[in-house]
Amino acid sequence: MTERAAVNSQDASTHPADQPVRGAEEEIAPVAEPAARTQTPAVLFVCVKNGGKSQMAAGLLRHDLAVAGKEGAVLVSSAGTQPGSKINALSAEVLQEIGADIGGETPAQLTPEAMREAGHVVVIGAEAVVEELDGVTLERWEIDEPSDRGIEGRERMELVRDDIHLRVRELRERLLG
Template sequence: MSTPSVLFVCVKNGGKSQMAAALMRKSAGNRVAVHSAGTAPGSSLNALSVQVLDEVGAPTDGEHPKPIDPHLLSEVDLVVTLGSEARVDAPATVVVENWNTDEPSERGIDGIERMRLVRDDIAARVEALAVRLLAAADGRQPASFPEVTRDKRE
């Protein structure tokens, strides 16, 4: 049984991709190799993101925004982009899935309430992804990625 790997990507790698990575680590432990990166990384993690992750026991200790490592990008099984702004030019052998996550600020919801809603949306998607990845790794079913998109910039 091989260990599946996933790279979560957003623009700044300070919020949504860090949330997804922390939640996947909490859900799957060391059964999934989890990474996160940003297309234009910021300088720190979003404090409200860290707070709402701590609320559910998904720590971000030791994490920081980082750029996409081209070697890692070519080695992971799946890249998940969070939001429509993050664009990844992955090798043809790597599946890219986009999650257009809920954005409560579009409904006038901000602050900690916004972050909890974003966290909960991402958590549900992470749980479903963990089930798919682990089932495929255990040989119980082939990996299926129904929301697969390819974003190639020429």
């Protein structure tokens, strides 16, 4: 250390000329490591009328989260590209059988804002047309359609419910890790 530097460190002078020159690495604060994800994951389920399949998926995910003690761990919503006026009664009935309640839900219109807010959109079935948005993850579930095999009514709806339920469980695992 030079004599001047030794004197300056003892005097603790605040005059700029008396301050030691610092390297650039000392002037810039180190970049912090990226923080762990703290935002609650969200998913928006979409079908055409938002009265059956997308409502079933949303109801099943909410139900599964509640049963697992993780209610609210994922923000869940649903919408339709051409929403109907009410929930499909048979959809609500077959969900009620396993403890999921969608009876109080109402169909909602799909909007770009809802898609951006969720950040993850699941389109159920081939009929709903949803345009991609930057920053939004979009996936499509081509679910089994029992009516193509002549299966109708309650049996059809139970098969649709079970197919959607398997996919919802897999999605829950992906979202929560």
